[in-house]
Amino acid sequence: MTADMELETHGFPPGYFVIRSVASNRLLDVSMDEAEDGTEILLWPEKDSSIVETRRSPEANNQVFFIDTSGALCSRASGHALDVEDDRLVLRHRRPVSLPYPNSYSHPLPKFSYSAQSGEITVHFSSDPSYPPPSTARSYAWTSKTYILASIPLRKPKGVLDDAHAFISSAIAAPLSFFAGAASPKATPEAVFSTDIDLAEDEVLEEERGEEAEVDDSPEWGRKVRVLGIVNKAKEEREALETTRNRRRWQITAIRKTDARTG
Incomplete structure (x- = not known):
């Protein structure tokens, strides 16, 4: 060439x-x-x-x-x-x-x-x-x-077991924080992806992507x-x-x- x-x-x-x-x-x-x-x-x-x-x-x-x-x-x-x-x-x-x-x-x-x-x-x-x-x-x-x-x-859709695991993990990590009136921590991309708020993968800003947002298992x-x-x-x-x-x-x-x- x-x-x-x-x-x-x-x-x-x-x-x-x-x-x-x-x-x-x-x-x-x-x-x-x-x-x-x-x-x-x-x-x-x-x-x-x-x-x-x-x-x-x-x-x-x-x-x-x-x-x-x-x-x-x-x-x-x-x-x-x-x-x-x-x-x-x-x-x-x-x-x-x-x-x-x-x-x-x-x-x-x-x-x-x-x-x-x-x-x-x-x-x-x-x-x-x-x-x-x-x-x-x-x-x-x-x-x-x-x-x-x-x-x-593209992540695979979350199932019932995934949601239950996320709920139990958060409850163990911060027991009684809700009742104690503790301030909510600043949300991270990883936290967003572990909640019920489903953002499309292409709606996440590149600079805000963490390891969780990079998983491609769909x-x-x-x-x-x-x-x-x-x-x-x-x-x-x-x-x-x-x-x-x-x-x-x-x-x-x-x-x-x-x-x-x-x-």
Whole structure:
């Protein structure tokens, strides 16, 4: 691969490839193999393990991507590009320019780049991805953020025994505290996850995640992906758990046209 080719593909291999989450071992997948504008991109178990073009099933093309001539990351199944909408990855049809430009409906597609060294996929925007209305005072806070792609863990539903265990544990840890009028301790992410308040995994702020929030033990097949906007990435990475780092790491595997030659 030449330097020019590597630059044009932004770290991704030329041609077709699959994108695997290190944390969940699932592939980036166009939901239900749909082609409608706004279709969500999620993580799904691998549908075809072959990396040779002639051996792969066309039904697995919704897990295959490529970089087009404009530099956009695209789905092979439909040819449509990927966009970011409310921190979610979605399929995006090319839209005509509408004024005032850019806006949430009509804007330049984000560019995606991959670092084989860190394993991270970075998203690059040419304007504020929140697309505030023209009447809003202009802010450049978005330019100080690093936007990276991350998988979101999913806990299995809590059963009756789990709730009973949490209740007994809390009663033993703080006996009679309620009747004594003791002040309630400050809630932690771990405490929130052990109560009956069920927050969606993607509603928990990255900086508030603890070990409990990083557990991924749900039998569900799918997982969500989100684009994270991190202000001080170097500091955040120093404090991040290894499980958190793995959720931001990806393995890119190129689809070969023919079997590799041996001998």
